[in-house]
Amino acid sequence: MAPGSEQAPLPSSGAPEAVGERTHPASALVRVWIWVAAGLVAFGRDVVEGGESRSLLSMLWIGLAIVGAAALLGVAFGYLSWRFTRYFIDGREIRIERGILTRTSRRAPYERIQSVDIAEPFAARVFRLCELRIELAGGDDSRVSLQYLRHSEADRLRAILLQRAYEAGSQAVREFAAPPAGSGPVAADPTEAGAAPVPVPVPGAWHLDQTPPILVVPPTRLVVSTVASAEFLVPAAFLTALVVGGVVFPGVIVFGVVPLLLWAGQVIMSRVIAQWDFTLRRAPTGLHVTRGLLSRISQTVPYDRVQAVVVRQAALWRPLRLERAEVTVAGGSNDSDDSGSATLVPVATPGEVRMVIGELFADVDHARVPRVRAPGRSWLFAPVGWRFRAAGSDAHGFVAESGWIMHRTDVLPHAKTQSVAIKQGPLQRLRGVADIEVHTPDGPVAAHARSLDATDVRGLATTQLALARQAREALGEG
Amino acid sequence: MDPLFAPPAESWHPVSTKLRTLHRLLFVVWTLVIAIVVAAVVALVLQWWWLVALIVFAATVVIVWGWLWSARNQAAWGYAENAEDLWIRHGVAWRQIVAVPYGRVQYVDVAAGPLERSYGIATVSLHTASSQTSAVIPGVPADEATRLRDRLTELGKTRGSGI
Known part of the structure; x- marks a missing residue:
């Protein structure tokens, strides 16, 4: 327990000057709630299994004792793990050492740093602390996090790390020197001289929260759009039906209400609470997202890894003139930590969505791309939907549209084309139509256009291959 | 030829006719094995001779159909090496073309099972960063597969x- 007993089996010769720094002492308390919850569960089981013989008072005492002991254990454990956690920042890397019995050491070499984000899980927010997350290039285990720090401290560390990553030649961070964002169609903020691209960024430039946001989603719009979405209306309708039915046949209600409430609650959680105060800013490596009511999440959509975007518009959103957008990010395997991390824009007007897409892919404006529409004879394959099917390309990007109730527009810059496919079934052959698919890495985007005119499909495919080649060559030279 | 599935260059490079032979062999062997087992069970247990006759008839139909299908399927496979991309076409009823730019190929697999090996053919598959890309060419002669x-x-x- 004494600090001297810490028998570091690590190469101590490597860090003579680095004693290491500690995280904030209150970190010890952040995770105590888990222990308290475990204590409550244990107590609950005790009551259920054999509580009837005891009096209410004794039960209360037992409960207090269990929960109190759990909390004490939690504090003790939290203190110990805080005590044994240190981080070292030296010339080459940031290293985090933790563990009471088995020591682990995670290192993040500066040149491998992709992004540095500040996250605020709910429990940490209570203590006014936050977590520093460092994304590394390559490997499965590519996230290092420092739990927990004061905001000012996290901001300072973030600036230092990004600066060092830049100096160490991290490709991702280096791109800030000439962000593709600068050429986007937004003319609103060249006035922000401080945030303008500079050849060698000064540490202060990394202070994200001072750069003006390019998109803010007002909470009212979030609520209205969620209420008008099928994901919410379906459980809500079932719930109403059940309540009405319950008046007639009492007793049925309970079995149906709980899962439906959970369902509706989950939708509200992921669509409203998780996206609350959604703010998009330009950052060195990509578009920086901050969102969330309970847990503030901050993440980066990296410019160089974004492959394609899908713009979705549900039928009910059409009169409201609202859309949402999702992105496919290459190598986004560790995106599973929270729902909706593929969300680029939870809800916005078509103009705003176009602006954000322009930020990601310079010059790509999906609204202006000329499209080939599905011919009338293809009604057989989609009696209503054929009117919404289209595909097309211009000098910068490829666009595929489909969907009647849930309309989707898949957009990708030509350089991201992986392969192109043409498909035709026997019935489609009789009607002289065919499908075209432009393949992108795995994600929400699927740039497929069904049952277009066969001649158009062949033309689109050939053009797409040629444009993709030109785009790749331009990229290779540039 | 349908202009939609016309080759990008002068012609499609066909796959080996041994693919046809292989498919025919598999069709005949599997159909016979299944038909004989089922027919034997029916003959010994139920002794419904009309059902046995029906099974024999069905097996003959399957073999004839498979015989013809193998030829059509083999003829439908083709690939073309363009200046910039590899095109693969296949399918008789459900036709498909996949075009993969060379610069997008992440790795190439050549696989040959024991039967394929005995016929001297292999299956070449191309992988890109997208799992939607299904670029597979079966029945490529072994040395051609290596070259490819x-x-x-x-x-x-x-x-x-x-x-």
């Missing part, structure tokens, strides 16, 4: 660009 793999790997290296 080496060429695609080489081209992938020289024209390759990041994702």
